[in-house]
Amino acid sequence: MKILVVDDDLGDRKLIRRQLGASAPGWTLAEVDGCASALAFTDFAPDAVLLDYLLPRVSGLDAISGLRDRWPGAALIMMTGAGDEDVAKSAIQQGAADYLIKAKLTPEGLITTIEASVKLARMQRKIAMQQRELATFAHVLVHDFKAPIRGIDFLCDLIAKALDAGDSAEAIRELDEMRGVGRQMSDLVQSLSEYIGADGEDRHDVYSLNDIAARAQSALRSEIADVGARIEIVQPDWPVFGSAPLLAQLLQNLLSNAIRYRASDPTHIRIAASNAAAGLTRISVEDNGRGVPLAFRDRIFEPFQRFTSRDCVAGSGLGLATCRKIVERHGGRIWCGTSALGGAGIHFTLPAQAHDLAAQ
Numbered sequence: 001m002k003i004l005v006v007d008d009d010l011g012d013r014k015l016i017r018r019q020l021g022a023s024a025p026g027w028t029l030a031e032v033d034g035c036a037s038a039l040a041f042t043d044f045a046p047d048a049v050l051l052d053y054l055l056p057r058v059s060g061l062d063a064i065s066g067l068r069d070r071w072p073g074a075a076l077i078m079m080t081g082a083g084d085e086d087v088a089k090s091a092i093q094q095g096a097a098d099y100l101i102k103a104k105l106t107p108e109g110l111i112t113t114i115e116a117s118v119k120l121a122r123m124q125r126k127i128a129m130q131q132r133e134l135a136t137f138a139h140v141l142v143h144d145f146k147a148p149i150r151g152i153d154f155l156c157d158l159i160a161k162a163l164d165a166g167d168s169a170e171a172i173r174e175l176d177e178m179r180g181v182g183r184q185m186s187d188l189v190q191s192l193s194e195y196i197g198a199d200g201e202d203r204h205d206v207y208s209l210n211d212i213a214a215r216a217q218s219a220l221r222s223e224i225a226d227v228g229a230r231i232e233i234v235q236p237d238w239p240v241f242g243s244a245p246l247l248a249q250l251l252q253n254l255l256s257n258a259i260r261y262r263a264s265d266p267t268h269i270r271i272a273a274s275n276a277a278a279g280l281t282r283i284s285v286e287d288n289g290r291g292v293p294l295a296f297r298d299r300i301f302e303p304f305q306r307f308t309s310r311d312c313v314a315g316s317g318l319g320l321a322t323c324r325k326i327v328e329r330h331g332g333r334i335w336c337g338t339s340a341l342g343g344a345g346i347h348f349t350l351p352a353q354a355h356d357l358a359a360q
Contacts (some may be wrong), residue, residue, distance in 0.1 A: 001027040002044050003114065006051035007079070008033045011280055018111070023107035035063040038356035039070055042164075042277040045331065046074050048114045052102070053080040053087055061087070064094045073125050076119035097121050098188070132303075148181045155181070204243050204330075209273050209283070210236035216255055223259050227267050231255070234272035240281065241351055242330045250326045252286065253319040254346050258287035261344065268341055280349045282334070286339035295337040299327060323348075 003020065012187050014033045020029055030046075032038050035058040038049070049067055053060040060078055067076055077090035079100045088099040097117035100110070119125050155178045161172035217224060224231065240247065251271065258269045268288045276282035292300060301324040323346070327334040332349040339345035 001048065001114065001118065002046045003027055003029050003048050003050065004041060004046040005029065005031045005036065005050045006033075006055070006067075006076075007033065007050070007062075008053070008056055009055075011053070011188035014081075014104070015105065019105065019107040019110050024111055033277070037065070039066055044279060045071055047118050048075040048077060048097075049089065050077050050079055052112075053078055053084075053094070061090055061094060061170060064091070064096060067096050069152075071120065071279065075114070075121035077113060077117050096112050098174050101202050108289075145185065148185050151181045152178055160224045170279055186316075192332040196319045204241065206239050206241050207244055207247070208236060209233060209238040209271065212240055212244065212247045213251055217246070218253035220255055220259070223256065227259055227262060229262075229267035229269060230269070232270045234270060236273070238273035238281070239352075240273070240283070246329065250323050253323050257290055257319060257346075258285065259342065262287070262289045263343065270341060275352075276349050279313075279352050281352045282349050284345060284347045286341050286345040287343040288339070288341040291319070291339070291343045292336050300336055301334060 001024065001037045005013055005016055007016075017029060022028055028044065030043055031043065032041055036050075036236055045255050049071065051060045051067065053061060055063065064076055064078075066072070069158045075097040076095060077098050077100055078087065079102055079259075080087055081102050091099055097120050098113050101115060157173050159171050159178070162168070162174060210233055213231070213236075217231060223229075254271060259267060265288055270284075270286045272284050274284075301320045303318055303321040323332070324334050327348045327350070331351050334346065334348035337345045337347055
């Protein structure tokens, strides 16, 4: 368990450190003295945040929203020096998992509260993800399948008319068009399958960056050859921890996007790894393509978010959403930035070593 204590009172921090150190020696504990320091904290992603109500400049209640955005999977536990039912109620309403009174802290009570709060936070996050899945399916059923189904119905009428008129050549042309619509629906189903599959359990181990990239390139061999793309692997022996199939799918989606959104120049894609914050590896996939407009960079990881029309670039709009799910499943984060090659740059972090992935 990784715990972050946010409290400006050194004596209270020492009390918590002593109680947890004696009763949970295997836990990792870090301390900061205020909200600003908490938001700037990068040593690890905490499982629980013990948050003091009376903080300088920003109160604990006002800090909840920012800390939830910073670590959406963490359990936030409000602490006060004395019991206050109004504070407890407000904290729970704003997203805290529980409430502790410092004067009544015991090692057993502290550990029990943290473990129960973390369990609750993980359950709530899982439920929220399932709700997003239902919304995704509803969107597909109502919107994305409506047009191709209507198109197939229309093509059936055209084929019937062509056959009645004895025009077999026209019937074959319309049949080929129908096959194309069928492939479009099949591709969408495959994208949904990959999106949902990113939630599944899998074995995690250490692989080289080159091993993962090779798997991804193998699946895209035809597309890479068609455009003559040059894929550069920087630090190919860099160790990467995670699920090989999921990480390969992640890189495959990013490479496929770079090829789809290529510019007129010969396509150049660079995959590089480096150290991020303590315990994290940063991987970047950069290209020399069209890039992503600044206004869209925060939205492209949502399902069905596209900044070009389907007529311009084919795709389901689920590729980057699947990437985000895979990265978050591994305990990292993903974002869109600039590229040294002039196009798009997708960057994500992964744990540099094993941790409790099943709990994410």
